[in-house]
Amino acid sequence: MTCSELKDRLDAYLRDALTPTEAAAFEGHLSGCAACAGLLETVGAPVAGTAALPRTVPPGEDLWPEISARLTPRRAAIPGRVVIPGWLLATAAVLLVSLSSGITAIALRSGPAAPAAAEPPRLGAQEAEFAAAAADLSRTLEQARGRLAPATIATIQRNLATIDSALAESRRALARDPDNSALEQLVLTAWRQKVDLLRRAAALSTES
């Protein structure tokens, strides 16, 4: 075993993860190499110290009353769980969809996805999350658009327009048939595609 190989296996040795053969080779090298023996001593001591620490440290018994006392006033200020009505979630979703599409359109000067009519609250909440993610990614993309070639921006625009068009079409169909779970899935699939495309585009613009 060489010094370099020993360094590679040092962590495994300290974790007792080497096979007996590997461990024997490791220790064989140590016995004849002062530099590696010194390295083991330097690295091994803190690791051994860490290993000696207890797995769990129970909090002191006198700690909780003080924490509890500080929490109580805040709890009192919250009368109970806030129940957000479905129509509010749906409205928030529509607003976020519009915001996301608007930001994307500004970022890439492409056409926006059409906002939808009322829809099931559960879907509305999920769309709101996708729209928020899309808005974040669009902002990142806008900040770094100077690092992308014009042809790349055109490609992203074209792909986003395709997705936005599909999204709008699926959402219109869902507005006509709001209980259709398969249509909901198509809407969510389009959202996933959109967020994924924006994520990839943002990664390109920040990495290149």
Next chain:
Amino acid sequence: MRRLGLLLPLLFALPAAAQQKIVERRIAVDADVSLRITNMAGLTRIIGWDRDSIAVSGTVAANGSFFFGGRGRYAKMGVDRPDETLAEPGSTLEIRVPRAARLYVKSGSAAIDASGLTGEIECYSVGGSIKIEGALQVVTAETMDGAIEVIGAMEVTRLKGGSAPVTLRRARGDVLASTVGGAIIAVEALLNRADLKTISGAITYDGAVQPKGTLEATTHSGNITFRLPSTISAELSVQSFAGTIDTDFFPKGRVPKWTAGGKEWVVALGDGAARIRMESFKGDIRILRR
């Protein structure tokens, strides 16, 4: 002086090829080396070989600077250029690597062509095409606008494309493939699990599915065509909202009255052990015998 005056314009007019720099380098590495390659424009060709070394040869664009370093388990190489967004001039690198190498390849407009590999590869490109051939454990390829072609039996394949086609030939194992407008084409496939998704591209699947395997194909407006063996055992689940649904799997007079309109149609072929699901918003769906 007069001669010099005649020569100078000629020198400036030398073709770009003549200004390129030739590289030829080699280093020893481990058989499962992790190699990171960056070549934004031109061509990156990677060939697996049975030696524990990396050898690179090729030409580097005049405005590019080649780098190559590492040993043992890690190495990296590539071409740095002042403006990575430009497609020209490009560099051509032919890189031989141990077959079991783990590769990360980044490209802008450069084509990536990898063959003879058995390890893992990740390829990221903006507009360059990606072609991977071999029997790798894991293949990951993402491009915004380039075509992707994967040939051979990989264990896990993850592909993300844009508006260009994604093609799988003789695919095995598990496949995740998605595009925006590009077609997804699987030829001579025998997959265990597959999730194929596109917005407006077509999905064409020609092959079979492993017993107890699951295939899913979803499009918005692209057509879906499955060509399956007549002896296949699978439960088919088919759904289209505004497209047509058609099959030649049943004798005349026993054709299920499948129609579009959003209803999900489920039918078992054979013992129905495998599951195949096809769904489109307005793309047509066809299930045909091979």
